[in-house]
Amino acid sequence: MEPSAFREHHPSMCRAREILDRVGDKWSLQVIALLGERTKRFTELKREIDGISQRMLTVTLRGLERDGIVTRTVYPVMPPRVDYSLTPMGATLMDAASTLVLWAETHLDEIDAARADYDARAAEIETLKTS
Amino acid sequence: MEPSAFREHHPSMCRAREILDRVGDKWSLQVIALLGERTKRFTELKREIDGISQRMLTVTLRGLERDGIVTRTVYPVMPPRVDYSLTPMGATLMDAASTLVLWAETHLDEIDAARADYDARAAEIETLKTS
DNA sequence: CAGTATCCGGCGAGATACTG
């Protein structure tokens, strides 16, 4: 894995931020992960993503569709039925993002420890001030 | 690369979101990328990151420091001097994130095309409505 | 079922002013 893209951060980095805006928002990653399993319907996604509102699921799916990451298939039946699935590009994005998710899982404990340590030091400094 | 972490999205996915909150915010990635080059000072970072405010650079660096991703070294001199650099864990994060950055650069054109296509279709539907 | 429309509160982040 060559992090060459990082070395010259201008101007590719600012474009890369657009992608992180997409995948880094509150819900996109979870939607992508679930569609990575298989094609799903709107209500199925809503049921499986804890805490998401109808509105935000719609907004998230529209954004992903616009970027060519998911496809939206409408069946003109009653009651309406809409299927969502990953595009080929969406599947490659899922693989790329999984690297980060893996990193996160690997370092969660280390990060928690670092935070606890930092907060403890900050609290100590605070008590020194008041004394 | 095994995206197994994605397959069972609960509850590891919600924890993973915390990491994406860190790396996915507006400035963290650029800071990490720049510190990947070498240790740098506050003003140096501010100069190299276009558009960042003093406040947001401070906030970003504090967050990264709290999570054990960057170290902050204060030299008690006048005028003050503070060095920032990546921790070993920060360096591994940079490698993991570079996968996503690479993906972004690879697919930027494809995404732009998808957006243009989507927007064109949306505009067309809009004109059909009014006619 | 799969949405859209509307209202609204909180907070992320910019601008500005001040300091050890």
Next chain:
DNA sequence: CAGTATCTCGCCGGATACTG
């Protein structure tokens, strides 16, 4: 130089109500 302290505004996203 390397910050902190406020004030402020925009907009993200939750809640709710309505619809083909």
